[in-house]
Amino acid sequence: MALEVPTELEAKMDEVITHYPVSKRSAVLPLLHLIQHHFRYISDEAVNWVAQKLSLEPIQVLEVVTFYPGFRQTAPGKYHVRVCRTLSCAMAGSYELMESFCKEANIDRSHVDHHHPIAVSPDGKYSIEFAECLASCGFAPVCMVEDDFFEGITPDKAPEVLARYE
Numbered sequence: 001m002a003l004e005v006p007t008e009l010e011a012k013m014d015e016v017i018t019h020y021p022v023s024k025r026s027a028v029l030p031l032l033h034l035i036q037h038h039f040r041y042i043s044d045e046a047v048n049w050v051a052q053k054l055s056l057e058p059i060q061v062l063e064v065v066t067f068y069p070g071f072r073q074t075a076p077g078k079y080h081v082r083v084c085r086t087l088s089c090a091m092a093g094s095y096e097l098m099e100s101f102c103k104e105a106n107i108d109r110s111h112v113d114h115h116h117p118i119a120v121s122p123d124g125k126y127s128i129e130f131a132e133c134l135a136s137c138g139f140a141p142v143c144m145v146e147d148d149f150f151e152g153i154t155p156d157k158a159p160e161v162l163a164r165y166e
Helices: 007-017 024-039 044-053 058-067 087-092 094-105 155-163
Strands: 079-084 126-131 143-145 148-150
Touching (some): 024 058, 044 058, 079 094, 087 094, 143 155
Antiparallel strands (some): 079 143
8 A cells, every 4th residue: 555645745855855965865864754743653655655755775764763762663542642761750750650641541551562662542542652761850750742741740640641632
C-alpha cells in the first residue's frame, strides 16, 4: 500500500530538501520529523516513500528510524504520554508515575520492549512510553502529553493530568 502524502506536506518536504544540495541523504531526518508530525508515526510505507523521494534504499531510511528513540514505528493513541525515566525522574518517582498513568488509562505495558516501547489503551484514547530525559531534572518527575509539558507530577496527579484530555 502506497503512502498518500498531502500536496502541502510534500511541498514542505521539497523545500526542506533544497537545504541539503550536496547530499539528499542529509534530509532523511527532517523529512521523518515531518512525516511523524503529520501521520503521528512512521509506517513501513512512510520509510519506502522517503527512500524513494531521496533516491535511497529503504534500509538507509529505516536505520535512521530505528536509531532515534523519538521516532515511533507504531500508531500511538489519540493522546500520547511520555514519562521521563532518567536518574532524577526515576529517583523522584517516575516509575510509580508510569504505573499510575497505566492504571488510570487501563494500559497494559507487559508487552513493551526496546523495539516496541509504546503501549496503547484498549479504546485507543491513550498511549504511553518512557522517554529519555525531558530536560527538567530540577522539577522531577516530568512527563509530556502530546506537546504539553508537566513538571513535578506525582503519581496521585496522573488522573488529573489525563482528565485534561477527555
